[in-house]
Amino acid sequence: MSQSQFAPLQNDLILRAARGQPVERPPVWVMRQAGRYLPEYHVVKGSNNFFVCCRDENLASAITIQPVDHYDGILDAAIIFSDILVIPQAMGMAVDILDKIGPHFPDPLRVPDDLKKLTVDVDVKKELDWAFKSITATRLKLNGRVPLLGFCGGPWTLMVYMIEGGGTKLFRYAKTWLYLYPEATHQLLQRITDVAIEFLAQQVVAGAQMLQVFESWAGELGPNEFKEFSLPYLIQIITGLRKRLLELGITDHIPVTCFPKGAMYALDWLADTDYDVVSLDWTIDPKEAVKIANGRVVLQGNLDPGIIYGSDEVISKKVEQMIAGFGGGKQGYIVNLGHGTQPFMDPAKLGHFMKECHRFGSA
Template structure:
């Protein structure tokens, strides 16, 4: 794991240092839009068979890097590994998404909840180490977890949801129980991410995928506060290297100024936010990540390129020279769609690299 990084553009941008181009990686870049991923999953037999096998997880993490000159790799795993390790019984039915056999919906279930033994997640940490070695310094590796609130949504609902009725009802009717769930989750996520860092992750990301479903006030109390608790417990460095921390809240544009106070290096933004206005709201002390609408990738390649330029222009001229200043990491505003044509990803990555170099003049 000691191979020096040959491309540290992503890490430099996370730390608000000048780069010669805007780095780009894509949420869910290792996934179902790639035929080689589908072939590997078929060999694994199931999603969890893929995620819990170190060799398979390593293989699919590296697959997009063989196709596209991306500036970072992200661990192939799932945000629900943590509640699965709590004993909730995670399964993935083909075409139906995740399900928990034992959702957390009453006082007894909440009382029984505890931070899992991290040994139950050893397969994740072993995968991090394996991927880091396989990368051999090509690009940095990002580790990740769901936020305490987002994990709670799945744990209470028992899976995905259209209206979040069960979790919001619990939150409003028994806030004491919800705070208990979130406190356990925050401690678990902190330990989980720190173990990923120790295993070799060079940056970590907290996915608050469902923070945006909350009302103002509830977001601050039940999502933001617990994300902040996680961040406060994370390792700031490992093996002499700073470990950037990224927070992404889908639907979080309303709370940019408050999120700008989080103790992290990077804020991820969805496609509803103008990057220039976000830059003004957050200030110069955070790098920004995002935020192309993933559906753009279904347009013709020339339109994909035009939209990439528009996103880069919306951020404006990035920092150049010595010291620190405003920096941008190009990404999608959410995960890449499974039906995305891979050729359009080629056009996107190529345009981000080429146009961002022109921007620097």
């Protein structure tokens, strides 16, 4: 898709902020902003399976744009409606989303010999063609209103799902791989990383204007383990992506965010990488994060999503504290929650959060 066929951006606030430029107010978006908490999502989804919605460009684009319409003039970005588990699918694994249970892999990887089940040379453009079509369709329908974000899962996080077979509280099988099969672990992480780089690059070709890497299970690794099993592959992704984009003829700087949920000890290390933005969960004080980052990287976050269940007064107070902690939000900062929205959240409360970010950010 030629970038010239897309409409000019009317709101580039998040892109300027992600590049470290001064902005008139902090840009606002939230993780999982398109989804189950919005009544209109259920109307569009109907009885369709989750992955059917992801793979249908009309459904995916409609769901992606819903929060932009719902919070018209308040949201500063759209993020494509998809899932981090599409990479394991592209690698040959079956994945279902079970109602009230979540992700389910019928045939997980339990021993190193199971690596034979995976596709050796993944044709990313072929296997994830539907994802790229959804991004292009959505970018066209947005018509320049706000930038469109693409994303992928971090290698360690995807490895956990592929080995555990779904969500877990014990990480029994994934930790077994780390400490019993370290060589096979690195082999699997490398294969995931290689697919992730191409997947992100092709999302940009399709029309994504900013990207995020979700290392959602980072907090299950101690600092030493993060340095061995996560950080090297996260670095490979950003360096490999920059190189691949140039090979594809894309010379514009595409901002990329890394979100190491639960591993705020890694902020200092990630600030020394080529990531433009590090997203923070709610376990770190904004002022401490600003001190650690020391201008090396833009920060994103970090309101506890649970605060959305509070009163308007509490939400306003917490927003004010957060933005003040990040220095007022006029440079080096993007507003977000410390994780994604939840199905039970009141859309009006989330809207109040966003509006308050505008008010305090422009003060």
